[in-house]
Amino acid sequence: MPKGRQKVLHLDAPLGLPTCLWLELAGLFLLVPWVMGLAGTGGPGAQGPRGLSWAVHLDSPEGKREEETLEQQADALAQAAGLVNAGRIGQLQGHYLFIPPAGHRQVEAIRQQAEAVLARHEAVRWHSEQKLLKRAKRSVHFNDPKYPQQWHLKNQRSPGRDINVTGVWERNVTGRGVTVVVVDDGVEHTIQDIAPNYSPEGSYDLNSNDPDPMPHPDVENGNHHGTRCAGEIAAVPNNSFCAVGVAYGSRIAGIRLLDGPLTDSMEAVAFNKHYQINDIYSCSWGPDDDGKTVDGPHQLGKAALQHGVIAGRQGFGSIFVVASGNGGQHNDNCNYDGYTNSIYTVTIGAVDEEGRMPSYAEECASMLAVTFSGGDKMLRSIVSASPGPPILALPTILLSGGTTIFLFVLCLPVLSLRFLFPSRAVSLRVFCCWQNRAEDSK
Numbered sequence: 001m002p003k004g005r006q007k008v009l010h011l012d013a014p015l016g017l018p019t020c021l022w023l024e025l026a027g028l029f030l031l032v033p034w035v036m037g038l039a040g041t042g043g044p045g046a047q048g049p050r051g052l053s054w055a056v057h058l059d060s061p062e063g064k065r066e067e068e069t070l071e072q073q074a075d076a077l078a079q080a081a082g083l084v085n086a087g088r089i090g091q092l093q094g095h096y097l098f099i100p101p102a103g104h105r106q107v108e109a110i111r112q113q114a115e116a117v118l119a120r121h122e123a124v125r126w127h128s129e130q131k132l133l134k135r136a137k138r139s140v141h142f143n144d145p146k147y148p149q150q151w152h153l154k155n156q157r158s159p160g161r162d163i164n165v166t167g168v169w170e171r172n173v174t175g176r177g178v179t180v181v182v183v184d185d186g187v188e189h190t191i192q193d194i195a196p197n198y199s200p201e202g203s204y205d206l207n208s209n210d211p212d213p214m215p216h217p218d219v220e221n222g223n224h225h226g227t228r229c230a231g232e233i234a235a236v237p238n239n240s241f242c243a244v245g246v247a248y249g250s251r252i253a254g255i256r257l258l259d260g261p262l263t264d265s266m267e268a269v270a271f272n273k274h275y276q277i278n279d280i281y282s283c284s285w286g287p288d289d290d291g292k293t294v295d296g297p298h299q300l301g302k303a304a305l306q307h308g309v310i311a312g313r314q315g316f317g318s319i320f321v322v323a324s325g326n327g328g329q330h331n332d333n334c335n336y337d338g339y340t341n342s343i344y345t346v347t348i349g350a351v352d353e354e355g356r357m358p359s360y361a362e363e364c365a366s367m368l369a370v371t372f373s374g375g376d377k378m379l380r381s382i383v384s385a386s387p388g389p390p391i392l393a394l395p396t397i398l399l400s401g402g403t404t405i406f407l408f409v410l411c412l413p414v415l416s417l418r419f420l421f422p423s424r425a426v427s428l429r430v431f432c433c434w435q436n437r438a439e440d441s442k
């Protein structure tokens with residue numbers, strides 16, 4: 001259960017609510033002058049009529065009573081200029097803010113007198129009428145129409161119940177320099193939200209044995225699963241289309257594997273495909289979540305996972321993430337899933353928007369962390385890119401691994417995983433394995 005960023009409650013049990021309010025109000029009044037930068041009256045944050053004010057830098061006389069002398073000199077100068085000394089500006093010695101006295105309305109007359117006096121006075125080293133400055137808060141804005149619905153990225157309705165990623169983006173950490181490969185039923189890399197970030201170098205089609213992992217939609221199965229995962233990872237922001245990926249600066253590749261007969265040797269090839277280009281392997285499949293199946297990677301798949309974490313990513317190790325599974329209704333448990341309990345993977349579980357475990361979710365000892373995903377009944381689902389209708393709400397754990405994966409994506413350029421996990425043998429391995437059932441349960 002993530003603790004999130006919940007508000008700290010008032011300590012009103014021992015004090016009583018009225019006492020707390022009083023203390024808070026008193027604290028506010030005490031803090032105001034301090035915040036304004038001056039403990040005295042007025043202060044350099046003060047403004048005269050219509051915002052008139054002048055910053056004045058006085059020559060500093062030498063002597064022990066320097067500050068006091070300067071203050072007196074500033075008072076006298078301000079008076080001569082028809083102004084009032086509002087105090088020292090912050091910690092800048094010799095710098096004072098002058099404002100017009102209260103009640104004055106003749107702005108031009110005040111300005112002319114002040115400028116005339118300050119420009120001529122021998123003690124004035126420099127002066128300047130203060131102007132209003134325009135400053136924009138640094139924050140991310142997206143024009144993608146579905147971004148407001150991506151509550152797992154930024155939850156407007158329930159602040160704090162999200163993955164808290166926007167601050168990372170504001171620091172320009174977006175996954176740039178990292179390539180994620182979705183091992184699935186293909187990736188429709190020509191759609192607007194995928195194409196700019198698509199990596200053909202990391203891609204392959206093991207079903208058709210060619211380099212292009214474009215899905216082959218059929219009547220039974222649209223084969224949109226991999227594309228949706230890719231969208232959650234790296235959907236292009238600010239293109240007025242669809243959604244935003246959690247690591248929208250990353251490159252996204254696809255390995256088409258699940259649209260045909262699957263063998264142990266094919267899994268092995270997939271796990272190590274282009275493993276000097278692909279950093280993170282994201283796979284949305286696994287054994288049946290029926291509460292009866294005990295299965296996992298076989299001989300070759302196991303060997304490939306181990307080889308990937310040793311030799312992939314220029315020796316730093318390929319990263320494999322698995323989601324814990326969707327068999328909660330069948331009392332399935334991810335301890336019986338050889339992908340989730342592998343020492344070469346990181347297993348991620350799901351919590352809903354309320355921070356609770358959804359009914360479909362599985363739990364097990366090998367689960368490292370949880371992240372937000374779709375919930376039950378009235379709770380909101382996750383929005384991602386999709387071909388056809390551009391948006392699909394995914395109601396299961398399918399994308400929770402995706403969200404988490406891409407936090408790893410965001411971390412990679414910043415943190416050395418070798419630093420985090422000095423032993424390569426136990427370094428971070430991520431293999432995303434959200435289950436097939438999820439796609440069609442929308």
Ligand SMILES: [Ca+2]
Nearest residue numbers: 205208210212
């Ligand atoms: Ca192909």
Ligand SMILES: [Ca+2]
Nearest residue numbers: 144236241243
């Ligand atoms: Ca978009």
Ligand SMILES: [Ca+2]
Nearest residue numbers: 289325327332
């Ligand atoms: Ca399972």
